[in-house]
Amino acid sequence: LSCPDKSCQSDGEKKGQTASRVLFKRVILLYRPDYILLFGAFVFLSLAVLCEMFIPFYTGQVIDILRSQYQWNDFLTAILFMGLFSLGSSISAGCRGGLFMCAINSFTCRVRVKLFRSLVSQEIGFYETTKTGELTSRLSTDTNLMARAVALNVNVLLRTFIKTLGMLSLMLSLSWKLTLLMLMETPLTGLLQNIYDTFYQKLSKEVQDSIAQANDAAEEAVSGIRTVRGFKTEKSESCRYDACLMGTHNLKTRRDTVRAVYLLVRRITELGMKVAMLYYGRLIIQSGQMSTGNLVSFILYQSDLADNIRTLIYIFGDMLNSVSAAGKVFEYLDRKPEVCTEGTLQPDSLKGHVLFQNLTFSYPTRRDQKVLKDFCLELKPGQMTALVGASGGGKTTCVSLLERFYQAQEGEILLDGQPLQNYQHKYLHRKIAMVGQEPVLFSGSVKDNIAYGLGECSLQKVGVAARKANAHGFISQLEKQYDTDVGERGGLLSGGQKQRIAIARALIREPQVLILDEVTSCLDTESEQMGVKNDGGCTGKARGCSGGGNENDPPNEQERELRSRLTSPSHF
Numbered sequence: 001l002s003c004p005d006k007s008c009q010s011d012g013e014k015k016g017q018t019a020s021r022v023l024f025k026r027v028i029l030l031y032r033p034d035y036i037l038l039f040g041a042f043v044f045l046s047l048a049v050l051c052e053m054f055i056p057f058y059t060g061q062v063i064d065i066l067r068s069q070y071q072w073n074d075f076l077t078a079i080l081f082m083g084l085f086s087l088g089s090s091i092s093a094g095c096r097g098g099l100f101m102c103a104i105n106s107f108t109c110r111v112r113v114k115l116f117r118s119l120v121s122q123e124i125g126f127y128e129t130t131k132t133g134e135l136t137s138r139l140s141t142d143t144n145l146m147a148r149a150v151a152l153n154v155n156v157l158l159r160t161f162i163k164t165l166g167m168l169s170l171m172l173s174l175s176w177k178l179t180l181l182m183l184m185e186t187p188l189t190g191l192l193q194n195i196y197d198t199f200y201q202k203l204s205k206e207v208q209d210s211i212a213q214a215n216d217a218a219e220e221a222v223s224g225i226r227t228v229r230g231f232k233t234e235k236s237e238s239c240r241y242d243a244c245l246m247g248t249h250n251l252k253t254r255r256d257t258v259r260a261v262y263l264l265v266r267r268i269t270e271l272g273m274k275v276a277m278l279y280y281g282r283l284i285i286q287s288g289q290m291s292t293g294n295l296v297s298f299i300l301y302q303s304d305l306a307d308n309i310r311t312l313i314y315i316f317g318d319m320l321n322s323v324s325a326a327g328k329v330f331e332y333l334d335r336k337p338e339v340c341t342e343g344t345l346q347p348d349s350l351k352g353h354v355l356f357q358n359l360t361f362s363y364p365t366r367r368d369q370k371v372l373k374d375f376c377l378e379l380k381p382g383q384m385t386a387l388v389g390a391s392g393g394g395k396t397t398c399v400s401l402l403e404r405f406y407q408a409q410e411g412e413i414l415l416d417g418q419p420l421q422n423y424q425h426k427y428l429h430r431k432i433a434m435v436g437q438e439p440v441l442f443s444g445s446v447k448d449n450i451a452y453g454l455g456e457c458s459l460q461k462v463g464v465a466a467r468k469a470n471a472h473g474f475i476s477q478l479e480k481q482y483d484t485d486v487g488e489r490g491g492l493l494s495g496g497q498k499q500r501i502a503i504a505r506a507l508i509r510e511p512q513v514l515i516l517d518e519v520t521s522c523l524d525t526e527s528e529q530m531g532v533k534n535d536g537g538c539t540g541k542a543r544g545c546s547g548g549g550n551e552n553d554p555p556n557e558q559e560r561e562l563r564s565r566l567t568s569p570s571h572f
């Protein structure tokens with residue numbers, strides 16, 4: 001819109017139209033498994049339209065019969081036909097609606113699964129730059145809108161199109177003069193629609209973005225409810241959500257006002273047209289070129305046609321929404337993760353020798369702040385190495401890079417001499433296990449959480465891992481032991497219990513490299529009974545453990561404890 005050059009504007013418009021067409025085609029192709037359902041729906045749609053079209057015609061016939069010296073049989077036949085067409089139209093419309101809904105539901109499920117798969121395979125940086133509300137909005141609202149783009153909107157478009165054609169031919173056969181008069185309104189309708197489309201499309205996009213923003217605010221407050229309660233910020237969080245909703249409300253009001261004004265103008269033009277037609281129709285009847293019944297049929301068709309156009313306009317707005325929603329869904333469906341996960345290497349044996357070679361790294365959200373600069377580190381197999389440093393020094397960053405959550409801008413990490421990206425993604429995450437600073441559990445049982453990602457896993461194996469992580473004791477005291485539900489995000493357990501389950505979850509994989517990122521931070525309060533103590537001297541620690549030990553760094557009490565508990569064959 002800001003482009004002053006007209007040719008440039010039309011280029012932009014053309015590109016927009018082509019993009020919309022491409023999106024539409026893609027949505028239609030995605031519907032492929034439901035083509036049979038859609039075909040059935042289209043058959044019923046045509047039947048319903050055909051039946052509907054004859055109802056006004058027979059209404060006119062009945063009026064003409066009633067106005068003449070009518071035969072009872074003629075009247076009955078006309079009424080019977082009207083009844084049959086009405087029944088046929090209702091049954092077909094019901095079947096059409098049912099089949100379309102089935103197709104929409106199956107499409108939505110399929111696209112949601114695809115989209116979810118694509119989302120969960122994105123690199124971690126993607127989640128830092130994309131808000132959760134935006135993602136949930138794509139998954140829920142946009143997939144639905146996208147499904148409607150084809151099934152519902154095309155349904156209505158087709159129905160309107162077939163019906164309009166049929167009605168126009170019937171109207172022409174009733175009176176071509178009245179039909180021409182009615183068609184004179186069309187250019188005005190087209191112009192109005194064009195202006196309306198431009199405004200509506202722009203406002204629709206703004207409304208969608210604003211809804212995503214409000215979802216974000218709610219999601220953030222609900223997921224951090226403990227912090228909100230702890231800092232007594234309920235009111236300010238409510239105000240924030242309220243402000244977002246007000247923004248959405250204002251945008252929606254503007255959008256709906258545009259629609260209302262448009263419909264008002266259309267209605268006025270239609271009413272004017274109706275008056276003109278009644279006036280002209282009276283003259284035609286007086287000249288004997290048309291019966292009263294035919295004029296009634298014509299007027300009924302005309303208002304039906306106007307209804308059709310109104311529906312078309314509504315659907316057009318909806319279709320614009322759907323296309324922009326489809327665009328957003330495809331954007332995420334097509335997105336390739338920036339951190340490559342296509343390595344294939346999966347050697348039978350792995351020593352666990354890790355080398356950070358001249359790494360330079362900055363986070364995607366803060367490209368100008370280098371967290372690691374020309375960083376080198378060697379982690380030898382069979383040794384426990386601790387990274388000690390100030391908070392914010394970059395310990396967790398090292399862990400994240402070793403886990404391939406991010407890709408360093410310069411340098412690389414070698415595992416047994418091979419760059420990390422050469423290893424198969426799944427293999428790598430089995431061989432390198434991590435217990436994070438803030439362990440995250442999923443709703444489900446304790447057993448499910450320990451065996452997370454392993455599929456079928458025996459209770460005995462889970463028990464062994466839990467014992468190694470010193471979690472068996474408290475799990476045995478839980479109401480249903482290993483079957484106890486941990487609640488959403490593990491909310492029914494204490495921080496220390498969550499961390500011990502997270503340690504068991506890492507140990508059950510028997511990893512070659514085990515990373516513990518400040519893993520004792522939550523164990524502090526419970527450490528006395530367990531003998532796991534956090535050394536007060538340093539502000540933060542990320543460590544890898546092994547059964548071996550580092551000669552240069554004599555183990556303190558905590559490390560001895562960890563070593564005795566973590567008895568996997570080779571860690572760092």
Ligand code: ADP
Pocket residue numbers: 128363364365366371389390391392393394395396397398540
């Ligand atoms: P440590 O674990 O040693 O306390 P981190 O590795 O977490 O420190 O953080 C190192 C630096 O990187 C800090 O300045 C921190 O603010 C920044 N940082 C950490 N995580 C992110 C992130 N996801 N996006 C942007 N900056 C980050």
Ligand code: MG
Pocket residue numbers: 395396397437517518540
């Ligand atoms: Mg950290």
